[in-house]
Amino acid sequence: MRPVTSQGATGELALVSSLCGLISTSSFESMTSMSCAIHEGGELGYALAVSFGAVMDNPDLIVTCLIGDGEAETGPTAAAWHLTKYLDPVESGAVIPILHVNGFKISERTIFGCMDDKELICLFTGYGYQVAIVETLELIDIELASTLDWALGEIKKIQLAARSGKPILKPRWPMIILRSPKGWTGPKKVDGEFIEGSFRSHQIPVPNANKDEDHLRILQSWLQTYDPSRLLKDGMPAKSILDIIPEKDSKKLGQLKQTYDSYQPLNMPDWKNFAVEKFQHVSCMQETGKFLNEVVLNNPKSFRIFSPDELESNKLGDVLKNTGRNFQWDEYARANGGRVIEILSEHCCQALLSGYTLTGRTGLFPSYESFLGIIHTMMVQYSKFNKIAQDVKWRGDLSSINYLETSTWARQEHNGFSHQNPSFIGAVLNLKPEAARVYFPPDANCFLSTIHHCLKSRNYVNLMIGSKQPTAVFLSAEDAAEHCKKGASIWKFASNDGGHTPDVVIVGVGVEVTFEVVKAAELLRALLPDLRVRVVNVTDLMVLAAESHHPHALSHTHFQDLFTEDRPVCFNYHGYATELQGLLFERPRLDRISVKGYNEEGSTTTPFDMMLVNSVSRFDVAARAIKGATKHNEKVKEKLDEVLKEIEKRVLEVKQYISTQGKDPEDLYDMPKF
Amino acid sequence: MRPVTSQGATGELALVSSLCGLISTSSFESMTSMSCAIHEGGELGYALAVSFGAVMDNPDLIVTCLIGDGEAETGPTAAAWHLTKYLDPVESGAVIPILHVNGFKISERTIFGCMDDKELICLFTGYGYQVAIVETLELIDIELASTLDWALGEIKKIQLAARSGKPILKPRWPMIILRSPKGWTGPKKVDGEFIEGSFRSHQIPVPNANKDEDHLRILQSWLQTYDPSRLLKDGMPAKSILDIIPEKDSKKLGQLKQTYDSYQPLNMPDWKNFAVEKFQHVSCMQETGKFLNEVVLNNPKSFRIFSPDELESNKLGDVLKNTGRNFQWDEYARANGGRVIEILSEHCCQALLSGYTLTGRTGLFPSYESFLGIIHTMMVQYSKFNKIAQDVKWRGDLSSINYLETSTWARQEHNGFSHQNPSFIGAVLNLKPEAARVYFPPDANCFLSTIHHCLKSRNYVNLMIGSKQPTAVFLSAEDAAEHCKKGASIWKFASNDGGHTPDVVIVGVGVEVTFEVVKAAELLRALLPDLRVRVVNVTDLMVLAAESHHPHALSHTHFQDLFTEDRPVCFNYHGYATELQGLLFERPRLDRISVKGYNEEGSTTTPFDMMLVNSVSRFDVAARAIKGATKHNEKVKEKLDEVLKEIEKRVLEVKQYISTQGKDPEDLYDMPKF
Structure with missing residues (x-):
């Protein structure tokens, strides 16, 4: 109006x-x-x-x-x-x-x-x-x-x-x-x-x-x-x-x-019952689907899923095991209830989610990554309303409003350039820090822990981003719980800094780009065993915000504990590089920090080619790491040219394989070994 | 599909x-x-x-x-x-x-x-x-x-x-x-x-x-x-x-x-015929409306305006002097042609603009700032199509796709928080640099020069942001032309660095926030005549991008010429601070640079209160400048506390006036004197 x-x-x-x-x-x-x-x-x-x-x-x-x-x-x-x-x-x-x-x-x-x-x-x-x-x-x-x-x-x-x-x-x-x-x-x-x-x-x-x-x-x-x-x-x-x-x-x-105080907390299952063994490839979405099926069973009247007809495609189909799609014009679904609404209108999904949440219940909006941007102004309007509502004493809490993005730009099996748009992340980052929450759980166990946390949380805008394709599980349930609690940790199994100051820190934020970081560490271990590499994963994006700029922001000391005081830090980021750069801006010594992310490049190409064309592949990470590390390690400096040439050679081999075979070399996705 | x-x-x-x-x-x-x-x-x-x-x-x-x-x-x-x-x-x-x-x-x-x-x-x-x-x-x-x-x-x-x-x-x-x-x-x-x-x-x-x-x-x-x-x-x-x-x-x-090569350049009037005298307050939009009226007259079959019923409200009504709204269901407009379509659907406006532009003509989409975000994914899809189309040899040029944002967050006379959303800027910034163009012309003459340039340009996404309320004209037509060509300049009339290295650089990017910067310079001149202040205005946002990251990016030398090598630089920015921070990221010595911008604060309050609550008022700029400058000027350091107290006192006075009178003190908008 x-x-x-x-x-x-x-x-x-x-x-x-x-x-x-x-x-x-x-x-x-x-x-x-x-x-x-x-x-x-x-x-x-x-x-x-x-x-x-x-x-x-x-x-x-x-x-x-x-x-x-x-x-x-x-x-x-x-x-x-x-x-x-x-x-x-x-x-x-x-x-x-x-x-x-x-x-x-x-x-x-x-x-x-x-x-x-x-x-x-x-x-x-x-x-x-x-x-x-x-x-x-x-x-x-x-x-x-x-x-x-x-x-x-x-x-x-x-x-x-x-x-x-x-x-x-x-x-x-x-x-x-x-x-x-x-x-x-x-x-x-x-x-x-x-x-x-x-x-x-x-x-x-x-x-x-x-x-x-x-x-x-x-x-x-x-x-x-x-x-x-x-x-x-x-x-x-x-x-x-x-x-x-x-x-x-x-x-x-x-x-x-x-209208003012109707929040009903969900009856949440224990996510650890759904946890998977580590060191295998598992689809975050498939496991999340199993978990959501239990959430549906436990909350038959206060939890709904609104999706633009992408549940199956997003591999969340298990939520339909015990409930149906609630579409009254379909004679087979009519008068059968159902916790799921699939209408190909992101605007309707967003508005239904808003109305459902504002009246005290909890909803989830899973979507292809590229299509949540369609409703970004609606999400901002919702957040503005909620910001003001929080200032009013007689208003109670609301459930958080929950978004799940998958089918991301990083895996463009058959869609392509039109389906590459991670801009919803930036929309959430621009909200007031009190509400803004963006998560990049790096594997299935972390995703389970994250969605469990989000569905229990209140008054936030939660954005969770994960992969529907099988990806490496790096952390056990216990480690995942600890990692998600911290928001970011050193992955010791992939690091060789022996707990001391490394020559370089390489950081993954996002599922596929983190896998590339770990593979880069494996590659560097083989090519340059003298290089001391630390691998960090960030699952809660907001920990990176400059101190005091967000409730989750790491203190200066914690930031230094992860990223050292003066060593080069190479971020491999799922979203647009500039948004992470903006987030980091008031952190000290930015000249040692470099960020690569999705760069509006791509097509209906292979997953690995998407990494290559956006300069976030293991080879790009390794090359950035070596170049940065020459300042602090003389041995590395000596071997710089030789190693860079070797990396270039491997890139060419992979590119050639992709262009002739139309698919990625299979060993590319082997679990990294250290 | x-x-x-x-x-x-x-x-x-x-x-x-x-x-x-x-x-x-x-x-x-x-x-x-x-x-x-x-x-x-x-x-x-x-x-x-x-x-x-x-x-x-x-x-x-x-x-x-x-x-x-x-x-x-x-x-x-x-x-x-x-x-x-x-x-x-x-x-x-x-x-x-x-x-x-x-x-x-x-x-x-x-x-x-x-x-x-x-x-x-x-x-x-x-x-x-x-x-x-x-x-x-x-x-x-x-x-x-x-x-x-x-x-x-x-x-x-x-x-x-x-x-x-x-x-x-x-x-x-x-x-x-x-x-x-x-x-x-x-x-x-x-x-x-x-x-x-x-x-x-x-x-x-x-x-x-x-x-x-x-x-x-x-x-x-x-x-x-x-x-x-x-x-x-x-x-x-x-x-x-x-x-x-x-x-x-x-x-x-x-x-x-x-379908592939139908570009028809517009017959453009000379914008300087519409230029206004400097040192008065003039509405950028009103002057732009007069100019667009001439564009309509000169191009009766190849220029259209698509607007969500906001032309009059955006003070662009002069375009209707010689043409009408083309709405066939309205008996008074029926079968009368008309270059303007006003439908309250941003999606329809954007799609009509896309179809019109893709078939070789030129369109303009003026909108309240907060509502262009509604079509940001459509704009991105258009740009993706165009990026690929540019790679195809047999395709000809297209007119740029042109957006004009006014009724911005900076002037919330009667709308308020729901109408504050400058996020479309970020959407354009995330495009490939070849296409992304964002302009903040600081006054009416600069706006005329900018829109003239945009309507003539090809293959870009042009976003122009200006004010519909009367604002100060700082530059003559000649100076405006020169300033817009450079993208950013030192405003000597407001600076007192005498052409030497100043103690501090204060920078405005956006109409209202630039006025505050100039007023801050005036204030500092009065309170601290010893402080050497340089005032810079950026009208073409992309000049700030790190060198080689954008065709318009200033070379390192030019950047230093404007912003010095090591002096504190205080940016007063119209959009979200993080997006400008991301843009500046790879510029050297970022620790001296601070950015303030719209911070999701506001209500149906006075224009100046909007500046205050988002920390971009002249007082905020002055305080930041003084604090930053203490490093380089001993005299300033001595007077720091005293001057900060004086600024605080003035803020309190203004706040009190606003809260009792419900309007801004009138002298607040007096043309700055130096």
């Missing part, structure tokens, strides 16, 4: 008031506009979908959602009308969408305002609704009241049928179209220009009331139409107004527990 | 083939699938809107756009169906959308696949179309051919009427729904599971043909259904196939000029 700073939204305000009245006298105890929770969605056009998220697993909740005809032009709203098709009337409540057609946006006419009744009824009937039009201005309160009663009756019919085991096939949920002039009841004309019924009522209709006599008179006579003497008495609202407020708190708008 | 790597898309492939055949025999010479231009839009669901952009001002072009029922679930596609309402049949061509309903996405059923004919016809009739359903598999080629002929006839009818001065009111453009089984004509079953008509035909239907005898046989008999002996002869396509290829190049798909 555009801001309600003035007359512009008089229509909306009048409507909200009449709704409030209706709600308090409604026979449906739990009906509420959920305005606190969903207003934040207005600007980006996703309030409608947020409402659907709010009523899921809240069978007695009915949310009215007012949609301006401006925001109705947005894609996210246009897609969200379909969401009744994902609402099982047994387990979930209902939404009454009210499309408010006043004909104008800030200054242009609206699409819906220029559609006649036939066009509108046709469109929304096609979306699956029963449509009622409310437009008789002289009787608008009565008409709206009776229409809402009709809507409630229709909802009750659908719910009763479903809840008594005889669900209506493709139930046609009610929706309301409210036609009223923009700026209705405001000034008719100012300076000879129409205000009521025109775009000019948007924002400030009488701009010069503080310096122009005529404007002041217009303002005065407008405000007098509200008859303040009837509304106010002795500086207080009159009894007739106060009487509208329901007696019971539970009937007051905004005092529903769902 | 999901990638066509295998059988999954057999249906689509067959269809495309039959379309190609049709097109070559069609009576409409210019009909084309524009597949090169629009395929890149598939993944994010915006191919449909890109098609509409392509036909605008191409009156003889008809684009068929195939929309999968998966991508049809996306918001961008759901909104784009309305775009016929923005198509004037006199000046523009037409789109034939073909919704291909095969019922499945990667693994879940689709919404459209579960809607019956009545539901589908109702929905698309509501959107404004005439709907034809093609579904008779036995006769699919004939049915599709005759349906396309029908569609072409309907288009011709609408165009003829409009072009002979009798436009049809609310013309109902044709669209086609094609129902065919997913994986049609592929293997029926593999390992006992249905393939044809099931989601399993997505991607690889016979995965083990290289190691399993049964699979190999299935693959073989499937491929034999194509009857290769009929299609191929002596290792070449048979004559019957080759005969399908049209003789004339102009009838070959992909050889239409629009």
